[in-house]
Amino acid sequence: MRAAAGLAIAVAGALLAGCGASQDTGAPIRRVDTARPSFSEPTVIDNPLFPVSPGGQTLQLGTEEGEPLRVEVTTLPRTRTITWDGRRIDAVVSQYVAYRSGRVVEVALDYYAQDDDGGVWYLGEDVDNYERGVVADHEGSWLAGRDGPGGLIMPAQPRPGDVFRPENIPDLVFEEVTIQDAAVTVDGPRGLVDGAVATEEHLMDGTVEHKVFAPGYGEFRAETSDELVQVAVAVPADAAAGAVPAVLTQLAGGAARVYDDAGAGLAVGASVDAMTSAWRDRPDDTAPPALAAALDDALGRLSGAGDPTAVRQAAVDTATAVLDLTLPYRPPAEVDGARLDLVARQLAIDTETGDVAGQRSDAVAIAALRDRGAATR
Template sequence: MPRLRHLLVCCLVVVAGCGTEGLPQADDPVDLDPAEFTADITNPWFPLEPGTRWTYRETTEDGETVDVDVIATSVTREIADGVTARVVRDTVTRDGDIIEDTLDWYAQDADGTVWYLGEDTAEFEDGELTTREGSFEAGVDGAQAGVIMPASPEVGMTYRQEFYEGEAEDNGEVLALGRRASVPAGEYDDLVKTADTTPLEPDVLEHKLYARDVGLVLTVDKKAGGREELLAVTHVSPAEARRAGEAPLGEAY
């Protein structure tokens, strides 16, 4: 989920549910009230029912392909800022070998907005760890939570998705509603279209399309020309849903 991976408001955003004007921007500090959050993610555009598995195929501009498996695990984690989050496993493989493995942490506020609270991520080459760059946890070393999906998306909404200075500074914007897309998993309409950018890589621009009760179905790299398409939505066993949230990064589960 955010593997991509403007407005500066000089105030403290106190979150007890977020509407259009309450979405965090840039490096705005937020004071999250854990009592206002749940690890049960029911936002229709970004549902995370434990045991759900999304399978994607990512194709680069050079024609190289990788496989992406995303599992909403049955595991939760209390983040440093006090919020209990759902752990989501995001594993990228090439020819069966893990090249990137991530545990993402999400929680939903009282209004239904889905927040991104950090990630534990690792990249591998020939089975060897090469970097942990991009890992962060809201409440640690100045890192701040961000929004991954507003409760009621509206065209023109902007929000930061994450903030850890110099490491993770992705931003999102709702570009359109009611869009359509065809991917291997099927035909989808009434989609929410967003744009993902980051000041750390000014030339990067990703458009993402989200389907109601499904989640992310298509990502298009507008600069480089790559695509990530949904192949299938399935479910794993309770045991696998737990292992996916507990297995060390880089290890099969």
């Protein structure tokens, strides 16, 4: 996102010049982010298409350049005061953590505020980009007031043809978004979700990204030429009443037992078979589809693993998939506490195999979990 500003200007000009209508919808193109926003209660962000809920957490799954991509987005229990345009604005802090093939590639803190009309504004982000477990750069970092203006990231009532710039700082960051459709239906983790919004986003480096924002979820799907990621589960949107299903408790215990037994050189075949049968014969099939598919895949790898190290790695992956399925039933901080235990097991594997980059990535993951208030036992 550090391409030349000239490209950004050219992109913006192309979007706003000419016939003045969206080529996809025929709707008139109009900038909706030029008025000065007022912020009376900026930390109450209840815009249905971009909710930032206290205690909220979203898990997105997908691929990037052919590798598995996992994104965890968590609202942190703190705010940050940002001075922009002569005003001190309290912003909600959201933590973004991206894993590629199981290793941390980005940790960012994003700052959001809602204006008095219900529009959500993006007031900056602090970004750490990682390579082999070490900070490579901070590309994409910016802050409203210090570097330039804040940007509208979701209007209160988006309409086809609406244009706005969540990021708009020359030589640093630029994004221009056009609403293409405001009546989309998406297949959510718990069923169909109406009233979603489809957008086209042009970035400073020339990338074109298509996104869908869904009520109760916010950013639901994002797609570029080499990346596709979509919400697998989110709370509070997918919160479920009652206790964690018994089959998930059984699978979590089985994965822990397989991990320990494989490390001790014991046979694990019977335990793996029991886990596979329990999941296959579960009494209901209400699990979010993407999470169910992830567990199917992990159990398949566990069944096919040969040497003890491969078995232990597959057991950690299986336990992670099981834990994700418990998120609708448990507070995110409690789930994150259990994730800390799994990262500790991953760290043990990486230490035994001499994977230094993996060990560093594990340390970053632990720090991120602790920053968002992971409950420890």
